[in-house]
Structure formats: structure tokens, C-alpha cells
Amino acid sequence: MAIDLHKYANPKRFLAITAAIYPWSVWLTVLLLVSGLYLSLFVAPPDYQQGDTVRIMFVHVPAAWMALMIYTMMAVSSAVGLIWKHPVADLTAKAAAPIGACFTFLALVTGSLWGQPMWGTFWVWDARLTSMLILFFLYLGYMAVWESFDDPAKAAKAAAILALVGVVNVPIIRFSVDWWNTLHQPASVATMSGPKIHSSILIPLLVMGLAYTAFFVMVLIIRVKAEILQRRLRVLQVSELRER
Amino acid sequence: MKRFFRLILRDLTLAARQGSAVTLSLSFFVIVVVLFPLGVGPELSVLARIGPGVLWVAALLSCLLTLDRMFQADFEDGSLDLLMIGPLPTEMIVLAKVIAHWLTSILPLIVIAPILALSLSIPGDGVLALTTALLVGTPTLSLIGAVGAALTMGMRRGGVLLSLLVLPLYIPVLIFGVAAVDAAIALLPMTPHLLLLGGVSLGALVVGPVAAAAALRLSLS
Amino acid sequence: MRFSVQNLACQRADQLIFEGLSFALGPGEAIWVQGRNGAGKSSLLRICAGLLRPHAGGVAWADEDIFTESDRYQGAFHYVGHQDALKPALTVSENIKFWAAYHGHSDIETALAEFELAPLRDTPAGILSQGQKKRTNLARLAASSAPLWILDEPVSALDKHFIALFKEKLLRHLAGGGMAIFATHQDLGIDQVRRLNLDEVAV
Numbered sequence: 001m002a003i004d005l006h007k008y009a010n011p012k013r014f015l016a017i018t019a020a021i022y023p024w025s026v027w028l029t030v031l032l033l034v035s036g037l038y039l040s041l042f043v044a045p046p047d048y049q050q051g052d053t054v055r056i057m058f059v060h061v062p063a064a065w066m067a068l069m070i071y072t073m074m075a076v077s078s079a080v081g082l083i084w085k086h087p088v089a090d091l092t093a094k095a096a097a098p099i100g101a102c103f104t105f106l107a108l109v110t111g112s113l114w115g116q117p118m119w120g121t122f123w124v125w126d127a128r129l130t131s132m133l134i135l136f137f138l139y140l141g142y143m144a145v146w147e148s149f150d151d152p153a154k155a156a157k158a159a160a161i162l163a164l165v166g167v168v169n170v171p172i173i174r175f176s177v178d179w180w181n182t183l184h185q186p187a188s189v190a191t192m193s194g195p196k197i198h199s200s201i202l203i204p205l206l207v208m209g210l211a212y213t214a215f216f217v218m219v220l221i222i223r224v225k226a227e228i229l230q231r232r233l234r235v236l237q238v239s240e241l242r243e244r
Numbered sequence: 245m246k247r248f249f250r251l252i253l254r255d256l257t258l259a260a261r262q263g264s265a266v267t268l269s270l271s272f273f274v275i276v277v278v279l280f281p282l283g284v285g286p287e288l289s290v291l292a293r294i295g296p297g298v299l300w301v302a303a304l305l306s307c308l309l310t311l312d313r314m315f316q317a318d319f320e321d322g323s324l325d326l327l328m329i330g331p332l333p334t335e336m337i338v339l340a341k342v343i344a345h346w347l348t349s350i351l352p353l354i355v356i357a358p359i360l361a362l363s364l365s366i367p368g369d370g371v372l373a374l375t376t377a378l379l380v381g382t383p384t385l386s387l388i389g390a391v392g393a394a395l396t397m398g399m400r401r402g403g404v405l406l407s408l409l410v411l412p413l414y415i416p417v418l419i420f421g422v423a424a425v426d427a428a429i430a431l432l433p434m435t436p437h438l439l440l441l442g443g444v445s446l447g448a449l450v451v452g453p454v455a456a457a458a459a460l461r462l463s464l465s
Numbered sequence: 466m467r468f469s470v471q472n473l474a475c476q477r478a479d480q481l482i483f484e485g486l487s488f489a490l491g492p493g494e495a496i497w498v499q500g501r502n503g504a505g506k507s508s509l510l511r512i513c514a515g516l517l518r519p520h521a522g523g524v525a526w527a528d529e530d531i532f533t534e535s536d537r538y539q540g541a542f543h544y545v546g547h548q549d550a551l552k553p554a555l556t557v558s559e560n561i562k563f564w565a566a567y568h569g570h571s572d573i574e575t576a577l578a579e580f581e582l583a584p585l586r587d588t589p590a591g592i593l594s595q596g597q598k599k600r601t602n603l604a605r606l607a608a609s610s611a612p613l614w615i616l617d618e619p620v621s622a623l624d625k626h627f628i629a630l631f632k633e634k635l636l637r638h639l640a641g642g643g644m645a646i647f648a649t650h651q652d653l654g655i656d657q658v659r660r661l662n663l664d665e666v667a668v
Binding site: 246247250251254257258261262320321322323325326327328329330331332464465 | 511514515516536539540542544546547549550551552555564566567568569
């Protein structure tokens with residue numbers, strides 16, 4: 001065989017493990033999402049000031065958690081791919097990026113929808129929302145790097161370098177945006193989550209967070225599988241082209 | 245070390261002979277700044293309020309304009325191959341290119357920035373703070389930019405991608421830089437902002453050359 | 466001093482171009498790399514120069530891997546790519562001087578003389594013809610004392626006179642115990658050269 005097959009066609013163990021996890025992740029997603037939505041929409045008490053609009057928080061806050069978590073995971077994955085040259089690690093980072101971008105987008109949209117009743121405007125240059133927006137651009141840049149290289153091996157390394165530089169920067173960006181915010185908007189503006197969280201709010205939040213995580217694992221498995229199959233297809237196409 | 249300075253000197257000579265790159269980014273800087281009074285109106289209090297931000301954003305954008313040529317010219321004519329097989333470590337090559345880029349593309353902006361600041365009616369303290377903040381903060385622009393330039397080297401539409409990759413990473417510099425000037429105008433101590441700016445620059449000095457060297461090796465292979 | 470390539474495989478964009486390539490080069494020997502377009506001639510030379518990592522196999526200089534012991538290898542070879550690495554805004558002598566200083570050579574005057582570049586020394590490289598650029602590029606070889614030459618298309622764009630000159634220069638280098646790996650389309654007519662056809666190891 002002319003083509004280097006071992007590189008992409010060997011993630012057998014990975015596929016076996018994910019095949020075992022996948023059904024569980026589907027069931028967990030359904031279960032947690034249903035119970036999380038029930039808890040947050042019907043059980044959790046309405047806010048004494050904001051009324052029922054506070055329920056947007058149960059969609060918004062876990063999405064923001066996921067956005068940060070997935071970026072961190074991508075960076076770890078990229079480091080593994082860069083150092084140990086594990087091809088599945090690169091693919092995992094690649095597959096996770098659009099999911100992370102979607103969660104970031106969800107956090108932005110729900111944040112701005114929540115901002116309307118809360119601040120009377122759809123967008124407030126609040127520190128958290130602004131750093132979410134910047135994170136969204138980091139995701140877009142990462143995905144654009146993957147698209148810009150013809151050679152997947154090169155794209156993987158380039159994207160990994162970017163993800164690592166990005167993850168070093170995320171805390172600095174976060175800190176600088178907080179700094180900027182305190183300078184320009186004195187503490188009169190309420191921040192997204194209230195100062196103290198009561199357990200009747202915390203539990204739905206955590207359940208929703210777990211539901212998102214299960215959903216993320218489920219979609220990630222589907223996407224990584226699709227990536228592996230796509231690589232195999234490419235290898236087959238190339239070898240067919242050569243045999244002609 | 246002699247080779248390191250020779251490389252910087254060569255880039256400076258090239259920039260001096262083909263003056264267009266310097267004047268181009270300088271004119272771009274001036275035009276962007278001039279657009280703001282035209283856009284928001286000539287009211288001096290408004291201009292003084294947004295002036296530091298305008299100058300910093302304009303500096304960021306002008307830096308971006310010249311960034312994609314940082315390695316591109318050497319890549320296209322094969323010089324980069326010869327630089328890489330030479331005795332200088334790749335990180336040092338990056339550092340030399342970064343220094344040359346800063347001297348040719350950013351230092352001229354800093355020289356002209358006080359004049360533009362005065363035209364935006366930023367008070368004297370603010371002008372001094374602006375110059376200091378630019379001197380402390382702009383090395384980060386070249387250092388972080390080098391990573392983006394190395395990653396996008398040889399791409400067809402590298403410039404657009406470069407902006408998307410690099411601009412979000414420039415945000416801390418922008419924030420601390422403007423904050424320093426605003427503090428000076430408000431007669432508050434600007435040292436903490438400058439220290440943060442310097443800290444970011446030092447961090448970039450560590451991360452930038454290493455990451456850019458890795459990206460350079462990758463783009464060449 | 467010995468340059469050897471062991472079981473080399475080269476991959477570009479998920480495609481294996483050649484594999485199982487082995488050869489060795491001792492003092493006074495030269496290898497002429499042949500092959501159709503896309504056979505991997507340039508890639509092989511770039512691997513030999515340490516610019517490209519091979520997909521598999523190793524390259525060794527004096528029995529040390531060139532990628533792990535790159536510091537010891539870097540002074541031992543000179544690489545001339547098919548691009549000229551000349552800055553149009555610098556003059557011919559400035560271009561040569563920079564590279565000579567960068568790679569630690571000093572013999573610029575001989576370099577200029579060898580390829581009859583003395584009349585052009587103060588001409589900006591930007592207005593040179595293709596052949597003159599090639600000569601300037603080759604002149605850097607003369608300034609170098611490296612035992613191994615790696616040359617990618619060294620005589621393209623040169624006329625007969627300068628091809629003969631280059632050949633003479635190459636023969637002198639080999640006679641003095643030097644080594645060379647080069648890829649050209651035309652036959653230089655050198656007797657002691659070994660041929661390496663990449664089409665035979667292509668996959």
C-alpha cells in the first residue's frame with residue numbers, strides 16, 4: 001500500500017472505547033436535559049426583581065462554562081497532539097472547535113436576550129459578555145486555520161500552535177477585560193450572576209451544565225468518527241487515483 | 245550574536261532602500277486617525293475623550309498592515325531556507341525579524357503619534373503617557389504578530405486570516421495602553437497600567453519567538 | 466566524512482512520494498538526482514539540507530543524525546535552492562557579503578571573480594537577468610568551504626559558457642575531496658557521477 005495508513009486508520013482502540021461510551025452519552029443527554037429544563041423552568045423560583053426572565057440564566061451560564069471548558073480541552077488535546085503526535089488528539093481538538101463555537105454563540109445570544117429585560121438593551125459591554133465575544137473570535141480563528149491548509153498534518157500542527165498561544169492569552173484577555181470594565185463602568189451595573197447563589201438555583205444550573213457536557217461528549221464522538229471516516233475516504237481516493 | 249545584528253541590519257537596509265513600506269504604514273496610520281474627527285465631528289471634548297483609543301486602534305491596524313510581509317518576502321525568494329540552515333537558532337531569526345519590524349513599521353508611528361495626539365487635543369500629560377505606553381506596549385504587537393505571520397506564511401489569503409488570528413490577542417495591549425493614557429489625563433498614577441503593559445510585553449517575549457519559530461518550521465516543511 | 470541516507474521515505478500532503486531510498490556519499494563523490502516532475506527531487510534535497518523532516522528513515526553526516534546533531538551539520542554543507550535568495554534592493558556584492566557573513570565564510574572576492582561577477586558587483590540584484598541571478602547564487606558556493614554541496618537545479622537559466630564554468634568548479638570541488646548532490650534536467654557530462662533515479666523508488 002502506497003499510502004501511510006497507520007496514521008489515520010489505526011484509531012481502533014479509540015473507536016472501540018467511544019462505541020461503548022456513545023449510547024450512554026445519548027441517554028445521559030436526554031435524561032439530564034429533560035430534568036434540567038424541568039428544574040429550571042418549573043421548579044426554580046422566579047427572581048423577585050426579574051421575574052421569569054431569570055430562567056434564561058439556566059441556558060446562558062452553563063453555555064458560557066462549556067465555551068471556556070471546550071477551549072481548554074482543545075488546548076490540552078492540541079498539546080497532546082503536538083508532543084506525542086497522537087493523531088486522534090488533533091482530530092478531537094478539530095472536532096470540538098465548532099461545538100465550542102456554538103456554545104459561545106449560544107451564550108452570547110442568550111446573554112443579549114437576557115440583557116433586554118434586565119438592562120433595557122440587547123447588548124451591554126459587560127466584562128463577561130465581551131470576553132465571550134473575544135472567545136468566539138478565537139474559536140473562529142482556530143477553525144479558519146484548519147480550513148486554510150491543504151495538508152491535514154500541517155493544519156493540525158498550525159492549529160495546535162494557535163490553540164496553545166490562545167490558551168495562554170485567554171486569562172490575560174479575561175483579566176484585561178475585567179480591568180477595562182472596572183475602569184469604564186463603575187460597579188453600578190449588575191453582573192450576570194447574582195452575588196450569592198441559592199441552592200434552588202445552583203442545582204438546576206449544575207444539572208444543565210452536566211446535560212451540556214453529556215451533549216458535548218455525544219456530538220464530539222459523532223464528529224470525531226466522521227473525521228476519521230473522512231480521512232479514510234481521502235486515503236482510499238488517493239490510492240485509487242494512484243492505481244489508475 | 246554578530247549574525248543576529250547583521251540580519252537586523254540587512255532588514256533595516258532593505259526597508260531604507262524600499263522606503264515605500266515605512267511611508268505606507270505611516271500614511272495609513274495618519275489617515276485612520278484623521279477619519280475619526282471626520283466621522284464623529286470636530287468637537288474637541290469628544291475628540292480628547294476618544295483620542296487615546298483612536299490612536300491605539302490605529303497603531304494596531306497599521307501594525308497589522310505590515311505584519312504579513314514579516315516573513316513573506318524572505319519566504320518567497322528562498323532567503324528563509326538559507327536563514328534556517330544557518331547557525332542562528334530559528335527563535336533568534338524570529339526575534340531579529342521582530343526587532344526589524346518594530347523599528348521600521350512601529351517606531352515611525354510612535355514618533356508621529358504625539359503630533360496626532362495634539363491634533364486630537366489630548367493634553368500634554370496624556371501625550372507623554374501615550375508615547376511611553378506605545379513604547380512599552382507595541383513590542384507585543386510585533387511579537388504576537390510574528391506567530392500569526394509565521395502561521396499564515398505562504399497562504400493565498402493570508403492577510404485576512406492573519407487579522408482574525410492576531411487582533412483578539414492584541415486586546416490586552418489595547419486595554420492597558422489606553423488605560424495608561426486615560427489615567428495620565430485624569431492625573432491618576434499610570435504606573436500600574438504601564439507595569440501591566442510591560443508584563444504583557446515580557447510574556448510575549450517568551451511565548452512569541454518560540455511559537456513563531458515552531459510555526460515557521462511548520463510552514464517551511 | 467561521509468554523508469548517508471538510510472531507508473528514506475518522503476510524504477507530501479498525505480501522499481507517499483518515495484520510500485526505501487538509501488545511498489551514501491564519500492569524499493570526491495557526486496550524485497545526480499533524476500526523476501520526472503513531482504518525483505520528489507526538491508523534497509529529497511530539502512531533506513538532505515535538514516529543511517524538511519523525512520517521513521521515515523534517517524540522514525546522517527559523519528554517522529550522526531543531521532536532525533538531532535544539526536549544530537554540527539550546519540557548517541558542513543551548502544544548499545543552493547532553485548530560488549535565488551537575492552534581495553532586489555541590495556547590490557550583488559552586498560547580497561553575497563550578507564550570506565557569506567551569515568554562514569561564516571569570508572572569501573567574497575574569489576566568489577565574485579569565479580563566476581565573472583566583478584563588473585556587476587555594484588548592480589542592484591533587482592535588474593539582473595535570470596542567468597546573472599543564478600550566477601550570483603552560485604557564487605555563494607565559491608565563498609563557502611563546506612565539503613557537501615546540495616544543489617537544486619544549479620544550471621537552469623545558465624548559458625553554455627557558464628555551465629562549463631560551473632562544471633569545472635564542481636569537478637575541482639570533487640577533486641579536492643568534496644561531495645555533491647544535485648538535481649538537473651540536462652546532463653552535465655561528468656564521468657564520476659552516480660545516478661539516482663527517483664522514479665525507481667517512487668510509490
